[in-house]
Amino acid sequence: MTGMDARLQAIRNATRVASEDLRARALSIDADPDAMEAHLDSPVFALMREVGTPDAYRESHSASGELLKHGASCLENAVGTVELARGDAAVALACPSPALAGVIVDLLGTEKQQELFYTRLHGGRTWTFFAMTEPRHGSDATAMETRLERDGAGDWLLSGRKLYIGNGARGGIGVVFGRTGPSPLSIRAALIELPAAGWQGKRVDTIGLRGAYLSELSFDKVPVRSDMLLGQHLPATRRGMWGAIKTFNAMRVQVAGAAVGTALAMTEYVAEHHKNATGADLVLARAQAARELVFEAAARTDRDPERSYLSCVAKLGAARVAVQTARWASSALGPAGLLEHPLLEKWIRDSCGFEFMEGTGNIQRLHVSRGYQAGDASV
Numbered sequence: 001m002t003g004m005d006a007r008l009q010a011i012r013n014a015t016r017v018a019s020e021d022l023r024a025r026a027l028s029i030d031a032d033p034d035a036m037e038a039h040l041d042s043p044v045f046a047l048m049r050e051v052g053t054p055d056a057y058r059e060s061h062s063a064s065g066e067l068l069k070h071g072a073s074c075l076e077n078a079v080g081t082v083e084l085a086r087g088d089a090a091v092a093l094a095c096p097s098p099a100l101a102g103v104i105v106d107l108l109g110t111e112k113q114q115e116l117f118y119t120r121l122h123g124g125r126t127w128t129f130f131a132m133t134e135p136r137h138g139s140d141a142t143a144m145e146t147r148l149e150r151d152g153a154g155d156w157l158l159s160g161r162k163l164y165i166g167n168g169a170r171g172g173i174g175v176v177f178g179r180t181g182p183s184p185l186s187i188r189a190a191l192i193e194l195p196a197a198g199w200q201g202k203r204v205d206t207i208g209l210r211g212a213y214l215s216e217l218s219f220d221k222v223p224v225r226s227d228m229l230l231g232q233h234l235p236a237t238r239r240g241m242w243g244a245i246k247t248f249n250a251m252r253v254q255v256a257g258a259a260v261g262t263a264l265a266m267t268e269y270v271a272e273h274h275k276n277a278t279g280a281d282l283v284l285a286r287a288q289a290a291r292e293l294v295f296e297a298a299a300r301t302d303r304d305p306e307r308s309y310l311s312c313v314a315k316l317g318a319a320r321v322a323v324q325t326a327r328w329a330s331s332a333l334g335p336a337g338l339l340e341h342p343l344l345e346k347w348i349r350d351s352c353g354f355e356f357m358e359g360t361g362n363i364q365r366l367h368v369s370r371g372y373q374a375g376d377a378s379v
């Protein structure tokens with residue numbers, strides 16, 4: 001069992017308080033993910049932006065932000081993520097913050113690119129995006145069709161389509177993956193500022209996690225300056241896909257934490273409204289066990305970031321627990337329960353989304369079996 005030292009407890013307590021603000025906004029953002037203005041000055045959004053930003057580019061330095069500083073360990077982040085998702089995962093995903101794009105900009109960006117990216121986020125009205133998935137290429141990302149072609153004057157033109165891109169159609173600044181040639185090593189990540197000539201974006205109307213603002217984006221010869229390609233200063237093997245894989249390894253446990261936080265929120269909500277709901281103890285124990293697994297996987301990721309075996313196990317388990325908990329919660333409050341409890345009804349809709357983030361269950365199973373065969377289970 002992963003022990004909660006004083007620092008982890010302080011992180012848990014600070015994020016638990018902040019998560020109440022997320023929850024208060026959940027139904028309103030779910031009803032209209034376009035109406036964000038009323039939420040953008042929320043203290044928890046400022047905190048999430050602060051903790052995702054390196055010291056040099058921070059606008060504020062709060063006591064809670066100091067606890068969960070940029071570059072905090074995977075375990076510290078997982079403790080915070082579970083609590084924030086217990087407030088509401090979809091609202092956390094709606095926050096204009098560095099998020100996934102920040103992870104890859106840190107990994108592959110030059111100082112100048114990092115400065116451009118992080119300073120664009122000042123003021124809390126600019127969203128970020130990480131555009132990898134395409135209409136026919138989700139799990140098999142290396143088969144992506146989006147192209148980066150030379151424009152004949154030393155710069156590039158970006159063409160292609162991306163799908164299910166969180167916050168993409170809101171514009172802002174983010175990373176789009178495209179290929180310069182046929183090999184996986186030719187896949188590059190470009191820093192893109194939107195709107196741009198040749199770009200179109202529209203929100204996909206999803207049932208769950210509506211705050212994530214999943215979007216369809218199209219790029220028709222969008223100009224990309226050569227200094228906007230990430231990883232130019234790095235060897236060819238450590239650019240596009242390498243950065244993406246590192247980003248997924250860092251974020252997988254956090255997605256698992258968000259799934260567990262949602263499962264805990266549903267369990268606790270039902271317990272609060274129905275003291276003797278059938279099966280409540282078992283459902284709570286299962287969610288707590290999934291949380292332990294997430295923390296163990298996070299601690300192991302801190303010790304050995306290259307081995308993803310346990311984080312894949314944790315993601316698989318956490319996504320499944322979220323769905324199992326949702327199925328139980330959908331009948332736990334009686335026949336009219338979901339009509340009377342819209343927040344619970346929303347979390348039930350949200351709970352299916354975790355399966356797809358950072359790799360579907362089947363893809364995690366493939367990683368788990370490869371890790372097991374390589375002996376990672378016993379490390």
Ligand SMILES: Cc1cc2nc3c(=O)[nH]c(=O)nc-3n(C[C@H](O)[C@H](O)[C@H](O)COP(=O)(O)OP(=O)(O)OC[C@H]3O[C@@H](n4cnc5c(N)ncnc54)[C@H](O)[C@@H]3O)c2cc1C
Pocket residue numbers: 129130131132133134135136137138139140163164165166209212214353354356357358359360361362363
């Ligand atoms: C809430 C949410 C947020 C997201 N945010 C982003 C984002 O910000 N940026 C981004 O780029 N994408 C994002 N995505 C997209 C996500 O990464 C993809 O949905 C995911 O990679 C799966 O791709 P797909 O939907 O095309 O499904 P597919 O890859 O087509 O998979 C369909 C089914 O086939 C199975 N399958 C696929 N390949 C195999 C295989 N080799 N063996 C066995 N089974 C297989 C899958 O497990 C799945 O069940 C997001 C998705 C969600 C739900």
